[in-house]
Amino acid sequence: MAEQWLRQFKLTIQLQKGAPEALDLSQFKIYFRIGQATRDTPQAAEIYIYNLSDDTMNKLAGNDSENKDTIITLEFGYKGSPLETIFKGQVFQFRRGRDNPTDKWLCVLAQAGEHLKNYGVINQSIPAGTTIDDAGKVLNKEMEKYDVVTGEVPQLSDQQYPRGRVFFGSLYNHMEQFYTENDIVFDISDGMFTANTIFGHLDKAEIIINRDTGMVGMPQLTTEGLEVTCLLNPKLKRGVRINVDMKNMQTESYDIAYEQQEKDQVFKNPNKATNTDGIFIIQSVEMVGDTRGTECYSNLVCTALNATVPKSGVSIKAVD
Incomplete structure (x- = not known):
């Protein structure tokens, strides 16, 4: 763009x-x-x-x-x-x-996914010998009945269930349980369901973020991850890789409160929380816009590819 x-x-x-x-x-x-x-x-x-x-x-x-x-x-x-x-x-x-x-x-x-989360129900059973990947497909097919289409989903294990399994009750709760069991995180946005491994990313092209492509201000390293603001870009979605210009990255101070020293320093250390290539995975996207005003931004929270990532925060499980 x-x-x-x-x-x-x-x-x-x-x-x-x-x-x-x-x-x-x-x-x-x-x-x-x-x-x-x-x-x-x-x-x-x-x-x-x-x-x-x-x-x-x-x-x-x-x-x-x-x-x-x-x-x-x-x-x-x-x-x-x-x-x-x-x-x-x-x-x-x-x-x-x-x-x-x-x-x-x-x-x-x-x-x-309002219909899916609040009204989605499932009443399905799968026989012994069904693979984990096929079980996921059963859940995804049920999900599409509630105005959510299936996007990019990783190939799951071909391990077979030794016994049958019953999916009955809240469809959303069964999806949460099933994907958590298989170390998969999923996302519902724009009416689409996508999923990837906990430390993985979507199979989409890397997006360059610098002053020529719309970066606003300077990247800020925090306990939750790297915060980046840029002009609104519809292609910036959770799980997408971005390449950030790190020349002007701002680091955050360590916590100097009593008994808090060193508890969060590793996540604020640029040598451990980032990488030399500046490649990050988007974990959270907030879009703000005004059709008659100046606001039109994407606010990102990202974690570095193959780097130490926070154990709490918006990029993992909301704020503490």
Whole structure:
């Protein structure tokens, strides 16, 4: 993405659950914040749409903001490049308010995989002799019934179960248990399920992050990983490798509180928490944008390839 200028947005919201009609709201002022708190939580979005008429608000949210589970899609791109989906999920709440006497807004709170996480159920059994990889495929096939498609997933073991196994109850809970058993972390964002090994990465091209490709400020090494801010780029997703310009990396001070010395120093030591090539794996992505303002950023938390990684923090299991 050589020329990151003349931003383009497209926001559509389904009018009723299961209905084909959707409203295109791309011409309004929109402010959004999209992110994921941990590896284990689906992508969530908070989107503000400004100065809609009361009729339009009621059409989207219902007279008493009772509409739920409708599909919302936000796409983004720059002039000369195609629009790419940066969020697709289900609405779970509408809020109404205003910033001042003249500017009112409709806030949409949505989550990717909402139907899967809250309503997904499974009632399947697999016979003895089924491989672990085939068991994963059974779960993934059930998942696709809830508006989540399967993306890149690693090949699992061909070891066979000596006895049959029953999947019954919450589909999401069974997925968490199954993939944890096999040292796999998964991600649900943009309406897509992807997975990779705990210290692995997606099989996608490495993305260079420097001042010529949109880096904003300087990379900051923290206990949780390397924090990097750049111009919003839809290709920056969890599990993707990036090559960061480390010339101006900022290191963090060690904790000088009583009895805290040396407890977190290894994760702030640039010789152990980074590598000479500056290659990192994205663990957390937050996207912030304003269609009529200056904000349009991707905020990343990354861990270095083949380096010491934090045992807690947003890149592992949310904040302590």
